[in-house]
Amino acid sequence: MFQKYDVIVVGAGHAGCEAAMAAGLMGAKTLLITMNMQTFGQMSCNPAMGGIAKGQIVKEIDALGGQSGIVTDETMIQFRMLNKSKGPAMWSPRAQSDKLAFSIKWRALLESNPHLDLYQDMVKGLMVKDNRICGVQTSLGQTIESKTVVLTNGTFLNGIIHVGEQQMSGGRAGEKAASGITEQLISLGFESKRLKTGTPPRIDGRSLDYSAFDIQNGDEEIVPFSYLPTKILQASEQKCCWITYTDKNIHAILEEGFDQSPMYAGRIQGSGPRYCPSIEDKIKRFAERDRHQLFIEPEGHNTIEIYLNGFSTSLPVHIQDKALRQLPGFKNYKMFRPGYAIEYDYFPPVQLKYNLETKAIHNLFFAGQINGTTGYEEAAGQGLMAGINAVQNVRQLEPFILNRNEAYIGVLIDDLITKGTEEPYRMFTSRAEFRTLLRQDNADLRLTKKGHELGLASAERHQKVLLKQEGTKKMCAYVEQLNLSPDEINPFLESKNSAVINKKYKAIQILSRPTITLKEMLVAVPHMAKEFSVYDRDVIEQVEIQIKYATYIEKEMAFAERLQEINDIKIPDNFDYAKINSLGSEAKDKLQKIKPKTLGQAANISGINPTDIQILMVLMGR
Numbered sequence: 001m002f003q004k005y006d007v008i009v010v011g012a013g014h015a016g017c018e019a020a021m022a023a024g025l026m027g028a029k030t031l032l033i034t035m036n037m038q039t040f041g042q043m044s045c046n047p048a049m050g051g052i053a054k055g056q057i058v059k060e061i062d063a064l065g066g067q068s069g070i071v072t073d074e075t076m077i078q079f080r081m082l083n084k085s086k087g088p089a090m091w092s093p094r095a096q097s098d099k100l101a102f103s104i105k106w107r108a109l110l111e112s113n114p115h116l117d118l119y120q121d122m123v124k125g126l127m128v129k130d131n132r133i134c135g136v137q138t139s140l141g142q143t144i145e146s147k148t149v150v151l152t153n154g155t156f157l158n159g160i161i162h163v164g165e166q167q168m169s170g171g172r173a174g175e176k177a178a179s180g181i182t183e184q185l186i187s188l189g190f191e192s193k194r195l196k197t198g199t200p201p202r203i204d205g206r207s208l209d210y211s212a213f214d215i216q217n218g219d220e221e222i223v224p225f226s227y228l229p230t231k232i233l234q235a236s237e238q239k240c241c242w243i244t245y246t247d248k249n250i251h252a253i254l255e256e257g258f259d260q261s262p263m264y265a266g267r268i269q270g271s272g273p274r275y276c277p278s279i280e281d282k283i284k285r286f287a288e289r290d291r292h293q294l295f296i297e298p299e300g301h302n303t304i305e306i307y308l309n310g311f312s313t314s315l316p317v318h319i320q321d322k323a324l325r326q327l328p329g330f331k332n333y334k335m336f337r338p339g340y341a342i343e344y345d346y347f348p349p350v351q352l353k354y355n356l357e358t359k360a361i362h363n364l365f366f367a368g369q370i371n372g373t374t375g376y377e378e379a380a381g382q383g384l385m386a387g388i389n390a391v392q393n394v395r396q397l398e399p400f401i402l403n404r405n406e407a408y409i410g411v412l413i414d415d416l417i418t419k420g421t422e423e424p425y426r427m428f429t430s431r432a433e434f435r436t437l438l439r440q441d442n443a444d445l446r447l448t449k450k451g452h453e454l455g456l457a458s459a460e461r462h463q464k465v466l467l468k469q470e471g472t473k474k475m476c477a478y479v480e481q482l483n484l485s486p487d488e489i490n491p492f493l494e495s496k497n498s499a500v501i502n503k504k505y506k507a508i509q510i511l512s513r514p515t516i517t518l519k520e521m522l523v524a525v526p527h528m529a530k531e532f533s534v535y536d537r538d539v540i541e542q543v544e545i546q547i548k549y550a551t552y553i554e555k556e557m558a559f560a561e562r563l564q565e566i567n568d569i570k571i572p573d574n575f576d577y578a579k580i581n582s583l584g585s586e587a588k589d590k591l592q593k594i595k596p597k598t599l600g601q602a603a604n605i606s607g608i609n610p611t612d613i614q615i616l617m618v619l620m621g622r
Contacts, residue, residue, distance in 0.1 A: 001142065005031045007390045008136055008146040010123045012040045014376040015152035015368030015383030017106050018066050022387035023150075024116035025065065026455050028394060031144065032110065033136070035156070036175060037120045041071065041106035043376065044155070044172045045199045046309055047099040047299045050225065052082055053427040054377035055093035056408045059443040061377075062226045065456035066384045067109050068377070069225035073232060075101040077239045077301055078218040088545050089436045090429055093223055096241065098300035124180035126364070128188065133364045148363040148390040152383055153370050155197065157182050157345035162262035163338055164316030171344075173199075173337060182345045189360050190347055194270035195424055196263075197374060198278050198314055198341040201324065203306040204334035205298065212329030213242035213296060227444045227464060227538075242296040250326045251283045257319030258284075262341060268314075270343045273374050273424040278312045278341070294327070305336055314341030346372045349416035350594055354601070355389035355399035356382060356413065363393055371416055374424035381409040388454060400454060403567060404604070405434045405560035406446060418594060418605040436549065436556045441541055445469060471539040476546055478531055479518075482507040492524035511547055518544040566613070567600025569620050580615065587612045 009020040012034035020032035034040070049072040050058050062069030078096040110116060121142060126149060127134040135145040156171030156178040169177045182192050218238040224230055261280055262268045272278065277285065282292050295309035313320055317338045324330050349371040351359055356371075358364045367386035368379035388400045402410030411432045416425065429435050438446070448465040451457030483504040490500040496515050507528070511518055518540055522529040532540060546553065577583060577591040586607050596602040599620065603613050 002031070002144045003029065004135075005029050005117075005144065005146040006394045007031070007148050007150065007387070008033065008144060009150045009152060009387070010136065011152035011154055011156070011368070012037075012110075013044075013152060013154045013368060013379060014041055014068065015154070015379040015386070016150070017041045017110065018061065018068060018380045018383035019150045019152060019365075019367055019387030019390070020116055021067050021110060021113060022065070022384050022456055023391050024113040026388070026391045027115055028391045030113075030115055031117045031119060031146070033119050033121055033123055033138070033144075035120065035122045035171075035178065037107075037118065039103060039175070040110060041103050042172075043097065043099045043102055045197075047102075047297060047307055048094060048096050049376060050092065050094035051377075052090075052092045053408060053429045053431070054375060055082070055225070056429075056438060056440045056443065057377040057381045057412070057427060058225050059093070059227075059440045060407050060409050060447055061380055061384050062228075063443040063447040063457070063461075064384060064388075064451035065448075065454075065458065065461065066380065067106070068380045070228065070230055071102055071105045071109070072097060072225045073230035075105050076222075076233045077298065078241065079222040079233065079238065080219050081221075081223060087436075088439050088441060088549065091440055092429070093225060093440055095225065096218075096239065096297060098302075099305075100300055100303065122176075122178055124178075125184050126181065126361075128361055128364075131360065132362045147394050148365065150365040150367060150383075150386045150390055151181070151370055152366075152368045152379070152386075153178055153181065154379075155342050155344040155369055157370065159342055159344045162268060162314045162341045162343065164257070164260045164262070164314070164319070165267075167262070167267070170342070172342065173340065177344075185347065190351060190358075192345050192347055193422075194343055195346050195369075195372060196268050196270040196272045196341055196343040197276075197424060198272065198312040198339065200279075200308045200311040200313060200339045201320055202299075202336040203296075203308055203324075203330075204336055205304040205306040207332055207334040208296070208306070209329040209331070210242060213244050216241040216243055216295070227448070228461060239298050239301065241298070244294050244296060244328050244330075245291040246279070246283075246294065246323075246327065247291050250323050253323040253326065254280055254283060254313075254315060254319065256322075257315040260316050260319070262314050268341060268343050271423040272341075273426060275426045275428075276312065276374065276424075278314065279310070280313060280315060311339065313339040315339075344369070346370055348372065348420050350418075350420040352417055353399075353595075354401045354413065354417055354597060355392070356386040357389065357393065357399075359595070363390070365390055369424075372421040372423075372425055373412070373416070374426050378412055378425065378427055381412060385409060385413065388456065400450075402447075403564070403600070404432070405437060405564065407443075408432055408438055411438075414601065414604055418596070418601060434556055434560055436552050437560065439545070441538070441545065445542075468538055468542065471535045472542040472546065475532060475535065475539060475543045479511060479543060479547060480506070480508045482528070484510060484525065488525055492521070496520070508547055511544065518547075563600060566603060566617075567598050569599040569617065571596060571598060571602065571616070571620065573597075580619065582615050583612060 006028035007023040023030040083090040121138040125137040159177035365386040367382035452462040
């Protein structure tokens, strides 16, 4: 029934879809196996993509040739650029998505991939011979051979759903859990642990009084996630969101259910997400706060379903209902589905190599929540990298690894491998020491050439980047050389309450002022606008950022280059740390367990100090 595949991807969430699509686009014979072909790229929790640092990851996925940016653009119902009041290193795009359309678009893309087959079944076991993956076995008795396997099981591995004192097996509401894989991997020497996550109630939007809420509109300027031309939502077509707040009375009602809470009663053993806590966690951890903000988010253009962001809970249904009725505008609300928590298996990611291949089983890859992460974007980034590296392994090519100074995806994977995680890992801009370089606006400049060399990013993508690079360089030089007279620039400066000039000034000096933007200068100075007229907003944005933040960018690039010198020093695969008497026992244990490939990777391991790195440098002949 089945041919022998190059790559089998298990699970069709955000990680699985990106992994399978990438492998197929690179020309590998690929099979994507899912338990439900109606839920490709399912938004199990909030109907949104992007956000702080997460938006940067989606842009990086797109720049490499992945699909999440395209799917987000074409199913968007609202767009906002977060942190716009701060510097460009912090700007983070976020989009509300049409939940159903998002999944349908993903399926259409997967079905358009000529090298990708789809199959609905549950994988219950792996075929392993001599510590090498050979294929998978399914619950329907199918044995499917493959050179590589990528596991992207999400929250389905022995998943248990909790609502108050009730428990049920499941990977998410209405879908069964997956069993067999965890037990087999443990028998093969893997370590497994438990994590938990949660989701809020879903509400009938017709039953709410919107006059009681604060409105939250989208941005007038919609910036696409994809660097390719995509169908973009018009600002006037955006759906609005709303904001409301809990109060002390609601907190008291929620506390009535704490003795029935699976988290506080000890029925949930796994750690929950620190940065996306349940509502019961919030009122317990932040007892000094009188209220908590909640976001009322529509789930699509053609549905009345509402996602109550900020009210994640596993309390009993009657407590959820009693508390919700006290929210402003919720007096007559109707519930579609209660909130719940889900507990599931994950495998501490220190058991992986930097290409996301497991150390114990050759050609077996893990991506997504199986590695302890949370969030669609973190999962999709890992899935893309696992799919790429599965193909690299099949073709016996060098692994594709992104460094910390190259991408947020590189930061994510390096953190997972070198530090591990005991709680769901979420990306933030603060985790990246090179965030001035890793901006959302320049992901294509950083990564598309790499994606094109892999055979993933198309020639069209690569050509667009070359034109953007050429245009940015040309127009930066133009602004640096241009002199502006008082007559042509002073009226504009006066309108901006900026100091006027009494002689000719370099345009670059004017643009360097904090309150001046290039877009406004082009309106004020017609001959500048004429020079820029052949270029789109991407080039204009790049020119402004590169001029305004030149000093910061240069400093960070110099720092990255110094660290890259350390990162370029390779550590042999068979290096025996146990024989180095000058290393402490903690350093020996961690280095032996993680087996970093370079000194730079070793330096990022928690517990490894500068002295340890100096010792290793001497031993590497430096």
